[in-house]
Amino acid sequence: MLKWLLPLALCTAAPALAQQGHENHVGASPSASKQTANPEYSRFTRDMNAGMSKMMKDMHSPGYKENPDIDFLAMMIPHHEGAVEMARLVLIHGRDPATRRLAEDIIASQTVEIEGMKRRLAALRANKEIDGADFPALGGTRGPSK
Numbered sequence: 001m002l003k004w005l006l007p008l009a010l011c012t013a014a015p016a017l018a019q020q021g022h023e024n025h026v027g028a029s030p031s032a033s034k035q036t037a038n039p040e041y042s043r044f045t046r047d048m049n050a051g052m053s054k055m056m057k058d059m060h061s062p063g064y065k066e067n068p069d070i071d072f073l074a075m076m077i078p079h080h081e082g083a084v085e086m087a088r089l090v091l092i093h094g095r096d097p098a099t100r101r102l103a104e105d106i107i108a109s110q111t112v113e114i115e116g117m118k119r120r121l122a123a124l125r126a127n128k129e130i131d132g133a134d135f136p137a138l139g140g141t142r143g144p145s146k
Helices: 002-027 039-060 068-093 097-125
Strands: none
Touching: 039 068, 068 097
16 A cells, blocks of 8 residues: 555655756856856856756746646756757867767757647647647657658
8 A cells, every 4th residue: 555655755756856956956057156267168158057047947937737748848848948058059169079969969859859849739738639640759869751
């Protein structure tokens, strides 16, 4: 009988813990704690912090609609958009070839996922069923195959 208590406790605590982690991360600006003489790095940290702040604001701005599917998608879209922005910034400022390839893959795959999530969210909000094939396959997707 107690087997279900731990999973239930984790499910109810996880959103609060995740939010707490994001708030702590966003609030702890690397440039606030340590000044750098490198203006290029200062631009990177400024833009990265601005992107993280926008992502958090956008994730929470719709508010909860008492529908887990809609709430999940409404928060995941800006979360993925934030990842795309972070990847874009590393392409501008970063130099490591492997990190740049990873950033390119993130932009390609998450852009496709964002579009699929937007379509699904619109369908759920309209209370309309759409074919599951309309949602992109996950796992390294680089866009629609031709």
